[in-house]
Amino acid sequence: MSQRKAVALISGGLDSLLAARVMLEQGIHVEGINFFTGFCVEGHTHAIRKKDKDKPKRNNALWSAEQLGIKLHIIDIVEEYKDVLLNPKHGYGANMNPCLDCKIFMVNKARQWAEENGFDFIITGEVVGQRPMSQRKDTMPVVSRESGADDRLLRPLCAKNLPETLPEKAGWVDRDRLYDFSGRNRKPQMALAAQFGFEDYAKPAGGCCFLTDENYSAKLVDLWDARGNREYEMDDIMLLKVGRHIRPAPHFKLIIGREDGENKFLQGYRNNYISFKTLSHPGPLTLLDGVASDEDLQLAAQITARFSQGKNADTVTIEARRTNGETVTLEVKPMSPGSIQPEWYV
Amino acid sequence: MAHYELDARRMFCPMPVIRTQDKISELAVGDTLEVVSTDPGALNDIPAWSRINGHKILATRDAGDEVFVTIEICAEQ
Numbered sequence: 001m002s003q004r005k006a007v008a009l010i011s012g013g014l015d016s017l018l019a020a021r022v023m024l025e026q027g028i029h030v031e032g033i034n035f036f037t038g039f040c041v042e043g044h045t046h047a048i049r050k051k052d053k054d055k056p057k058r059n060n061a062l063w064s065a066e067q068l069g070i071k072l073h074i075i076d077i078v079e080e081y082k083d084v085l086l087n088p089k090h091g092y093g094a095n096m097n098p099c100l101d102c103k104i105f106m107v108n109k110a111r112q113w114a115e116e117n118g119f120d121f122i123i124t125g126e127v128v129g130q131r132p133m134s135q136r137k138d139t140m141p142v143v144s145r146e147s148g149a150d151d152r153l154l155r156p157l158c159a160k161n162l163p164e165t166l167p168e169k170a171g172w173v174d175r176d177r178l179y180d181f182s183g184r185n186r187k188p189q190m191a192l193a194a195q196f197g198f199e200d201y202a203k204p205a206g207g208c209c210f211l212t213d214e215n216y217s218a219k220l221v222d223l224w225d226a227r228g229n230r231e232y233e234m235d236d237i238m239l240l241k242v243g244r245h246i247r248p249a250p251h252f253k254l255i256i257g258r259e260d261g262e263n264k265f266l267q268g269y270r271n272n273y274i275s276f277k278t279l280s281h282p283g284p285l286t287l288l289d290g291v292a293s294d295e296d297l298q299l300a301a302q303i304t305a306r307f308s309q310g311k312n313a314d315t316v317t318i319e320a321r322r323t324n325g326e327t328v329t330l331e332v333k334p335m336s337p338g339s340i341q342p343e344w345y346v
Numbered sequence: 347m348a349h350y351e352l353d354a355r356r357m358f359c360p361m362p363v364i365r366t367q368d369k370i371s372e373l374a375v376g377d378t379l380e381v382v383s384t385d386p387g388a389l390n391d392i393p394a395w396s397r398i399n400g401h402k403i404l405a406t407r408d409a410g411d412e413v414f415v416t417i418e419i420c421a422e423q
């Protein structure tokens with residue numbers, strides 16, 4: 001019998017690492033697939049924030065593949081993912097995370113990839129009862145069905161709690177050597193990781209993406225409300241990850257760099273947004289998203305001054321720059337801490 | 347055997363890796379590709395991707411604001 005092939009959804013977390021390893025143990029040829037939605041926690045912010053630069057930075061999906069000794073295919077789904085996020089048939093989780101639709105979409109993509117590349121089945125690191133939305137006993141069959149993968153979708157870590165799949169029925173894999181993990185307890189996974197000798201694996205606190213993050217979701221909703229539509233581009237997604245976001249009025253928002261790495265990053269957007277920098281004191285770079293009158297510019301300059309090292313000075317000199325490169329110099333009194341309304345913080 | 351260049355500036359990981367992967371899928375064994383990126387993370391991620399997919403890293407260079415990675419295509423895609 002020729003060696004059977006499985007494509008594994010690799011997120012960079014422990015579960016997908018273990019699931020792929022369990023298949024390798026059974027002599028299956030495994031290759032990984034990793035989807036980039038634009039909201040993934042991987043990469044990005046590590047690169048932007050300077051303080052993170054001291055930490056060794058790695059892409060956990062690539063790290064997982066390297067540990068497993070398998071190929072990894074990273075697929076850009078930024079454009080197609082918009083429809084998943086904007087119109088999730090099964091709704092959202094606790095925040096703006098459309099986890100169930102997202103899983104269906106990804107498994108469907110993996111299924112198509114498997115068909116095009118001559119792979120026999122798909123595996124994921126899902127565990128029954130682990131996640132409130134997409135990994136429940138009643139939603140796991142929904143993923144199998146609506147993705148079109150049906151019984152070609154195998155979850156090695158909890159297969160024994162689920163009906164037999166094609167790879168088991170056909171004898172490609174041995175059901176007895178699959179697992180019956182369930183619930184939120186992570187101990188069985190940790191024990192299995194120890195057994196396989198995996199150390200130093202990623203332990204993300206929330207889900208695999210920013211959409212499970214409450215603050216991030218609030219910023220995304222604020223952006224849509226302010227624009228009056230729910231369109232977004234990659235730059236929008238990126239900017240929501242960076243800086244303090246302060247909205248002093250419905251028609252404009254300020255994005256204020258918190259340290260050098262962010263300031264440098266924001267500087268790259270000066271031709272797209274009105275920007276502010278402090279001249280008399282070290283301070284942040286601020287972008288203004290929206291439309292602004294002269295008064296608004298004054299207010300934005302005062303807020304920028306508030307977050308500069310001149311915050312206690314009588315006046316701070318600020319350069320405001322329009323997107324066409326024209327600049328005006330403003331002498332402003334930094335806004336007092338009490339004047340920045342708590343509800344302005346997005 | 348030809349040499350190619352890929353401009354992955356102003357993108358953040360994993361986009362430079364994705365672009366590298368897509369470009370390499372069009373190249374032949376023995377070709378070389380130099381990728382330039384403004385995300386310092388590319389200095390780890392592109393070599394990691396190349397290793398697991400069977401390609402050889404000929405050189406990496408950190409020039410401050412930009413990083414360069416040169417890859418020799420080894421495996422059939």
Ligand code: SF4
Nearest residue numbers: 098099102207208209
């Ligand atoms: S956490 Fe994000 S990437 Fe993961 S399933 Fe939910 S929406 Fe998809």
